[in-house]
Amino acid sequence: MDELSGYLFVGAVLFVCGVICMTTKRNGIGVLMGVELVLNGANLNFVAFSRFSPLGLDGQVVALFVIVLAAAEAAVALAIALNFYNNHQTIDVDRGNELSG
């Protein structure tokens, strides 16, 4: 097993953990954390490919974008969570079914 596989393996574990977290948590913050894990797992892959393949800086640039996006997303998502809490006295995402047809 070469060095890249190790990175990819860790990235895959992070990704799967994130997905499992997203699918199992009913807590809005928990889901948000799962998203972060998925993003970071993907980020790790970008950086690893940037390091071990001829892609060059591109992977790192994309990773930077993802970090910035994740930060923005977290800010928006936390604001939504706060409002959600104000309206429902909970952050259980299953309770947000007012728009369901």
Added chain:
Amino acid sequence: MEDLGKQLSTLLMVAWLLPFFGFCIEVFGGYFKWRLTKTAAYIAVGCIGVGFLCSVVAFMQWGNATDWVVFESHEGEHHVSADHDEAAKSHDEHGAKHDEHAKEHEHGEEHADEHGEKAEGAHDSHGGHAKPAVQTAFSGQIYHLARFGELDISIDYYIDSLTLGMFMMVTLIATCIHVFAIGYMSDELTESYEDHFVHTSDGGHFKRPGRFYRFFSYMSLFCFSMLGLVLAGNIFQVFVFWELVGICSFLLIGFYVERKSASTAANKAFIVNRVGDFGFIIGLMILWTSCGTFRFDNYEDHHGHEQPGLFQMVRGNDGHVTQDGDAVVLKDVHGEPLTDASGSTKTIPYMLLVAAGLGVFCGCVGKSAQFPLQTWLPDAMEGPTPVSALVHSATMVAAGVYLAGRFFPMFLPEVLLTIAYVGCVTLFVAATIAVVATDIKRVLAYSTISQLGYMMLGIGVGGWGAGLFHLITHAFFKSLMFLCSGSVIHGCHHEQEMPKMGGLWKKMPVTAFTMLVGVIAIAGLAIPGTSIAFSGYHSKDAIVATALQFVDDNPVHILLFIVPLVTAGITAFYMFRLWFYTFAGQPRDAHVYEGCHESPSVMCGPLLVLAPFAAWCAIGGEHGKLFSILALSEPASTEVVHASHDIHTAAGSFALVAAILGTLTAYLLYGKTIVDPANIKRQFSGLHTFLVEKWRFDELYDVMFVRPSHVVGKWCAGVDKYIFDEFLHGVVRTGIRVSQWDRKFDEGIIDGLVNLVGNVTFSIGRSLHVFQTGNIRQYVMFIAVGVLMLFALLFAFSFAILA
């Protein structure tokens, strides 16, 4: 001479078109403005009066330009009338002919020389007509309408002394009648005219707004049509105005349209005339096919070549018909055989030319109410009396005789014999019916038919001048008598039955006197041994003399002389019967007599104007001015017959004796009443009934034509109803059936397919609905599981490929 032709045509065109402008103004102005005033009448009188002046001026100009050749050369010609044919043959030698004339009458010496010179100078393009050397007939084109291939349709004029004479006669009589009608129709000047002959369902009389202006506009239109007919220079134009005259008479006869009898009479007149016009159209078609032109006179075609007219084609220069086997050779302007483009001679089969002549005469039979189409004219008395005077004595019925005269050169001997016999039958039948008629206007109507028969007979036996002479004289005295009867009817408050009159001369002296003038004129009375004679004597004498000459040459046609001679007596009898019945004797109906009054001066005036014309227009007889004017236009035809002097004297005496006998009989029966006419009526009740029923012509036609056409009509209706309608209904039902099937196909299959697509889509969507939970964790699960399965598939495939 060309200038004269132009002047004449302009003057006559003014006379012709003025009534039409009058009509346009009257019909609109009257409707919108002059319903209650006499303006329309004044316009109408003005138009026709100016027309009369124009005609007279035209005549004077024509006379001056031709040095009154009409009154000079003619006398000589008729002294040598027996030599006429010879004279016609030697037409080329004008000079010689005129020298001959010069010898004939003493005071004509210098004139004859003058004419001889003119004969050489004047280019006589109308050489076909045996007339003096000076050009007296003018033809030309007024307006070119259209050209269809070789067929030129144009408005032409043909002016000769006959045209001028007719113009003066028509316009003068029409003017008098218009003036008379101002008085006669004055009770129409109201918003609420009460028609005493129409009863409404509530027992009252029908009321309607007065139609004074409409009467005069129709009269103007009528004058326009008649004058157009007389002026026409081609037979097609004649036909057009012929029909216009027909429609005007239809409008005027049906003037009191609310009366059932009037509208029926109008229809009858129109339909019976259609029968004649059918023949006319056939004649026109034959002429066009064979001759290729409608014009009477020679004309210049659009290439500037002079082309022969109809008369020239048939009669050539000398009046002879050239026959080639069974065909008649058509001639060109020089009298040589006419050739077509390929160089072969143009001919027309003899029988076809006879058929064309008979066809045109058929039109004349309808219009002039000759046997067997005479039945419409008595019914036409339903119109107002001035209409009867204008339409049914002087103009419309005269149109038929005029055409027969104008078209004389085209008639072959067979046709002329037919004309003579038709006239002969007509004059006798109508005269006998007139003897028993009691309606004052109907007596006049039958006498009109009878006199028209005389004219046709005259033309038929070859007395061209005699026939048209009688046309003019008859027009004067018959319109006079019709106006008198109108005056009587007006005075007696629309009473027309003579048995209710009697003794009226005390009440209406002017009418009685003028009527007497007319009666003497039509009866043909004269004082033997002197030259004092009324116009009817001269013209009837001319006809009878020609007939006698004809019979002298062809003894087998003896009836053509006997019948008119006997009828001359009958004519005198029934006309004096009418006068004695109406004006003499004792009043028979006190009510009518008390209410009766002389007509106002506007009505008596025209009577007094017409009376001298009726009495003396033919003064001088066949040496007089009127006859000379007409005879100048006599066509060059070998069929023309002139009575010799001896025959003339004999015929004149016979006719006079017959007329005097008739008059005496009438005087003894109705003036003196030595025998009560009622007794005679009883003695011959069978004959009387037969005559009262008008020889049962109406019944005969009813059985022969009207009822069969009803049966045919019913059959047609049946065929329509049970075959055509059934067929159409079947078609419709099939259509409905087909569309019903179509509808099912549409609704079941087309709509079904479209709906199926929609329904399937809808149900798929509905079934996919369960996956759309809105649960985010579930979605993530789907994605993850989906990706996993994709990977699994990918691996499975890649292994399968590798393996």
